[in-house]
Amino acid sequence: MKKRTPAVLLAAVTATALLAACSGGTNAGDSGGGGGGSKTLTLASVDQGSIEDVVKAFEKANPGVKVRYTTSGADQYQQQIRTQLSSGTAPDVMSVWPGNGNPAATVVLAKPGYLRDLSDQAWAAKMPDAIKTVAQYEGKTYNAIFGQNGIGAVYNEQAMEKAGLTPPDTWTKLLAFCRDAKAKGTPAFALGNQDNWVTQLALYAMVATTVYGEDRDFDKKMQAGKATFAKSQWTTALDKYMTMDKTGCFQKNPLGTNYEASQQLAATGKTLGIIQGNWVIALLKGKNPQGTFTFKALPATDDPSATLIPAAAGAGYGVNAKTKNEDLALKFVNFVMSPEGMTLFVKKQGGLPALPDTGYAVDPSLTELATFIQADRTVPFMDQLWPNAKVQQTMLSGLQEIFSGQSTPDKLLGEMDADYKAGS
Incomplete structure (x- = not known):
């Protein structure tokens, strides 16, 4: 459910990720295609205010790797990413919304083949049903969704x-x-x-x-x-x-x-x-x-x-199906879905990790929500x-x-x- 003014909420108003992103802005230059350099990853994100810390931690954990990323507001991003994907100029990794509700949502991007199938990644099988449902298209997982709200x-x-x-x-x-x-x-x-x-x-x-x-x-x-x-x-x-x-x-x-x-x-x-x-x-x-x-x-x-x-699952990350930097792109989304990556995101965004057993210290005010999530007693918005x-x-x-x-x-x-x- 994303808040629209004044009409609607969609994939994640819920998602403080969107709220943080909507002020727009750009960081660190290039958002072009994957290129040949296995040590440079290109990334387009709507998580302004939280992606910065995640990128720093990823680069620290992978010496010699450089992430060149852009951030923008949700509306601007959604208009741009489809054009980039269809023209072959999209980044290696990009923000992807859950479900089917906007131009950069999982189903919308997976259906024409723009996203790499991530079902073979270890975290995909661990997703609770409420998250898995909106991270998949035709039974395959395309979206690394790291956080959720209730x-x-x-x-x-x-x-x-x-x-x-x-x-x-x-x-x-x-x-x-x-x-x-x-x-x-x-x-x-x-x-x-x-x-x-x-x-x-x-x-x-x-x-x-x-x-x-x-x-x-x-x-x-x-x-x-x-x-x-x-x-x-x-x-x-x-x-x-x-x-x-x-x-x-x-x-x-x-x-x-x-x-x-x-x-x-x-x-x-x-x-x-x-x-x-x-x-x-x-x-x-x-x-x-x-x-x-x-x-x-x-x-x-x-x-x-x-x-x-x-x-509600918040916006996650997908991998460009045509990236020339697949190994590094997968390494990044796997970092996002790791306990360290998810914790960095949800601390900044005020949500909860999408996966159980991350070691995240849940705010006492959200204990019951966390309990329901861990017990798979939730359904998507x-x-x-x-x-x-x-x-x-x-x-x-x-x-x-x-x-x-x-x-x-x-x-x-x-x-x-x-x-x-x-x-x-």
Whole structure:
């Protein structure tokens, strides 16, 4: 899910990698083709602010090797990389997004043969299913995805202590939690639906368990035309989202509250928490440095063991299928996927490693997210596997219309089905 202004999130808003990259900029010159020099690697990256440390560490670990790299904002990069690939001037290694959502996404680049198959690399078999799904095309891995983020409930521990409440782990307890919080004059969750990309987050948290808890192959069935939004557990998830609203789980007038204001509510204890991605924790700490904030799964059933979390793979790295520097290119992506490489990235970006057992010291606020990831109890952000961006745009605007009383869940899911069937 990448944040678009004002319309959508896509592969990784999630990904602090993108947020860091969007300011643009260029480093270290040449981004041309691989050339013949086995000691010089060319690289194009959107990870401005974090790729620098990774390059330094890689060069230090490989004396005599020089990485010539460029960094740029996501939009500029996506426009350039396809032109470079088709003209034979692309670098040895390049940023690649998960899934199928933009011009530099895994499926889009792998389908015409622009990327080298990385399935033979040791880390490929270790990827959790939620990451593997969006790193592959036709069952082969093309993207070295090093980090991920999750969506859930982020609680203000001081506000929770003051209210005398604890995080719920079942659907029944969640509704009771909302009622108790409302009775104490402090709504459970801040919701900034004035920014339409926020509207999807609580819904995605519900969908993860209600839809994929019953059927991990739901996306494959959608792609095969054997399932729809309107005739699936998406109806249950959307009903639960509306039930939360009717129960008073959110502050008054979510449509009149933007993302920034919702952060302020949660950070200062005006609400007990916020339903967001783990990336919001750093923002909450910025508004309340003395505060302590903890990420927890948002339950959608009364079986805690069945709860799943939406987890988004961030942008990773692919190898140019026509590189003349294959050995060095593979060495670089393998370094990215090593414990050292992943740790360098996620420390800078505020995420979590894509692979388990890296030795990374997880921030205590993200312990539960890390536990779910290690237990393979996550599913991709839903839009990463949709055939076009229109489905998500329809969902976001439709959710705002539902909150304003201008649409209904049935109408919205029907419209999403129509956009999905239109294909790419």
